[in-house]
Amino acid sequence: MFHCKYIGCQHVSEKGHNFVQHTKLHSNAPNYHYQCGVPDCSRRYRKHTSLLSHIYRLHKCYRQAARPIQPDTSALPPDTSLKCVLEDCAFKCDTLASLIKHLKTHIRGGMETRCPFRGCDCRFTNVMTFASHISRKHRHAEDSVLDDLVLDKSITSESLPEPSQSYSEAAGEHDDEPEMPLAVDETLFLQNLTLFYLKLQSKLLLPASTIQTIIDGFQSAHELGLSHSLNILSEKLRKLGIPQATISSIIDELNREDLLTLYNRGRLSTDAKRKAAFKECFNYVHPVPLLLGNDENDKECFAQYVPIHETLVTLFKNESLREQYTMTRLQPSTDAVYQDVKDGEGFQSNPMLKADPSSLGLILYQDAFEVVNPLGSGKKKHKVLAVYLTLTDILPHNRSSIDQMQLVLLCREQDFKYFGVNKVFAPLIEDLKILEERGVVISDGTVLKGSLVAIAGDNLGSHSIGGFLENFSRSNYFCRYCEVHRDDFVKNPVLCGTTRTAQSYTGNLQDLETSATYSVCGIKSDCPFNQLSHFHVCQPGLPPCLGHDLFEGVMAYDLPLCIRHLVEENHFTYLQLNRCKNQFRYEGNDGRDKPADLSPGSDKLSGHAVQNWCFLRLLPLFVGGRIKDPCDNEVWQLILQLREIVELICAPVITEGQVAYLKVITEEYICNRKRLFPNDPLRPKHHYLGHYPDLIIHFGPLIRLWTLRFESKHTFFKQCARKLHNFKNLCKTLSDRHQLLQAYLSAGNLFPPLIQVQKGTDFYVDDYNDKIRASVASCQFESQSAVACNNVTVKGTDYRKGMFILLGNSDEGLHMGKIMLVIVAHNSVHFVSEKHTSVKLSDIGVYCDLGVAQEDYVCIKHEDLLDYYPLPAYNVYDQMLIALHHSFPEAV
Secondary structure, eight states: OEEOOSTTOOOEESSHHHHHHHHGGGTTSTTOOEEOOSTTOOOEESSHHHHHHHHHHHOGGGSOOOOOOOOOOOOOOTTOEEEOSSTTBOOEESSHHHHHHHHHHHHHTTOOEEOOBTTOOOEESOHHHHHHHHHHHSTTOOGGGBOTTTEEOSSOGGGSOOOOSOHHHHHSOOOOOOOOOOOOOHHHHHHHHHHHHHIIIIISOOOHHHHHHHHHHHHHHHHHHHHHHHHHHHHHHHHTTOOHHHHHHHHHHHHHTOHHHHHHTTTTSSHHHHHHHHHHHSOOOOOEEEEEEEOTTSOEEEEEEOOHHHHHHHHTTSHHHHHHHHHHHHOOOOTTEEOSGGGSHHHHTOHHHHHOTTSEEEEEEEEEEESSOOOGGGTTTTEEEEEEEEETTSOHHHHTOGGGOEEEEEEEHHHHHHHOHHHHHHHHHHHHHHHHHTOEEOTTSOEEOEEEEEEEOOHHHHHHHHTBOOOTTTOSOOOSSBOOOHHHHHHOTTOOOOBOOHHHHHHHHHHHHHSSSSOBTTBOSOOGGGGSTTOOTTTTTSOOOHIIIIIIIIIHHHHHHHHHHHHHTTSOOHHHHHHHHHHOOOOGGGGGGOOOOOOTTOSSOOSOHHHHHHHHHHHHHHHGGGOSSTTTOHHHHHHHHHHHHHHHHTOSSEEHHHHHHHHHHHHHHHHHHHHHOTTSOOOHHHHHHHHHHHHHHHHSOGGGGOHHHHHTTHHHHHHHHHHHOOOTTHHHHHHHHHHHHHHHHHTSOSSOOSEEOSSOEEOOGGGBOHHHHHHTTTTOOOTTTEEEESEEEETTEEEETTOEEEEEEETTEEEEEEEEEEEEETTEEEEEEEEEEEEEETTTTEEEEEEEEEEEEEEEEGGGSSEEEEEOOEEETTEEEEOOSSOOOOOO
């Protein structure tokens, strides 16, 4: 029996074909993968044809008997067998048919495989192409013309298994007899059809008029096709002698029972009916219009607020989020190691979260963005302030997914500035108070309380909400973490002022009421979120913005300064730098964010944050070999210091010892930067850099509050405005569309599968060479449940054959593994890798691969890696060099 493993579905099929047909009823669910229905099989695919092929190939007990197989009459020379063309594979056989069948398994597993015949250099990555090539080019070839790499004279054919298939059969595929039509569940059909129309409207952002045109056109074509089929059926029945009255009755019943026509001409026939069905069938949270008042033109202004209580209740109706909530409760906390927001002192010291571990931790993000790119008088006309919500009760790698981010508020920025923070955020703050005091009741009757942990955003938005001055270039008090004065910062840039606290904040507000000044110590007004019992902006509650501060602030200005100095010293030219950068063969994730060109004499990097990060990481590979006396060049050492600071700040796991080292090296960098470039003053963002070590202790790794992932959420609203071309009451249009999207997403999994394998083949240990067999000897993989592949995605990170993973660290150097094979078994990923040792080249700040440490391979589980991030090795200066993406955790 085949059991459907989709959430809440109880369907059972006796035949594989019917089961695959049934899975199509779930095809429009978000993040849906076609999963095998055999109870002990965990294979899943993106296409239903792949699932069907998997079932027919591997689950033979469910297949119809194949056609009689003709024996293979070809014979090999005495004492000769055939072996696989792949070096790591130890498969051997005595017939060409068995060899070709085996090569197909490699191709299905994503491996490039060459033709086994002599003089043929064709290589294949597609099974059908390979089968066609063998059939067309080598159908009449004899075994004697096989390539020498295939012939193996080390063993006799007597010790090999009997052939199970002929050569001609192996080149093609068997056809099974036709299956009986599948009885379709009407409820599932309606749900899938509704999801499809909801997907068109909310995810693909098609206008309602376009969707209506598509439905009408396909419905007309469907009716014509149905009429043709019924006409043929009528003729067949007439020839069988069936009375005309009976035939007419059958045809009428088939017309009445046509599900597509029934719903397209009825419940889903118009845009209004479809929207009603969307909101009735799925978890839709209605945005609430918030009347702000009348503006200077006496026009009523509205913001759109999505009630946070209803959002949380709806979220916990989704099984995938409940699983995340349960898993975060099982995550052990390690002393002296910071891995997530929950490890920070701010979370640990929160009275509610400490007393009631079941409580929710809330993270808000606020930012203003342009939905269009207007020029002239249209600038900022359609700029919108957005507030999003995410939970600390979601695993960190899933928290970066924009699908789980919930909309809280949309408001035109000019209305926000006119009516003020208190007016716009009033309903949100009231709901947060209720969440702290009484909590919300979720679907199973459990009461969950929640507390605001942080409000992320850029500096301008954070200062606006926090009540701090927003003029960073002129105000004397520009820091929201301490009371440092600008004059003191200019004299001693590593000096931090008195740390801001809730008490000092209140005292400054009291002084502000009695004084005639606009601000006191950089505070101009109270923050409305300070009304909450367990949150204050000076806890601190406003984390830094790495993208704007570190990458687009400090790095974007300091790196061009250093490069200009190195160019003036004739180490290299701008032309050479840009040429090296553009001709560089990027691999892995580096290829997605290639750095932008640096113009001669430019004062700032022109790329976005991740491009600048990539530029800094790979700069030693571009021009490191051109630096004369790199160990004695202070400017070059300043660049290496900046690289090390970025590696530590962006580490997803960091220890207390590394935080202490970060504080030291940051102060050294700021002092060296001021000394080496005295005519280029330091910026306030250099001061923020000095607070990062303390902020890591409070918030955990700062990369876990990476605001660029929140900014990616803006893309949905920008696409909405540009595709719909409707700017009347823009916030209402955008919020309605977004809530329809969330209704669509809540109908399935909010998160992608933990492990995703696109191409793989069953792992039979005897098919591989001695090194691989020895490395997996202790793992005891079962062939029916283990899958071998070259590529795998784990927690959103892609791993490919040939990339390097971090295995461990010792006095000898950093131990890395070059991935040779990936094995997935029982929802666990193992990497069979060739063990290498590398040492850090202090003059250019990257690691050099010293080669194979030992001839044997090692098999290591994904969770046992020193660091999760895979790294490419680049052949530069006749050396294999590896640039870290971020620092790896030290031993505690």
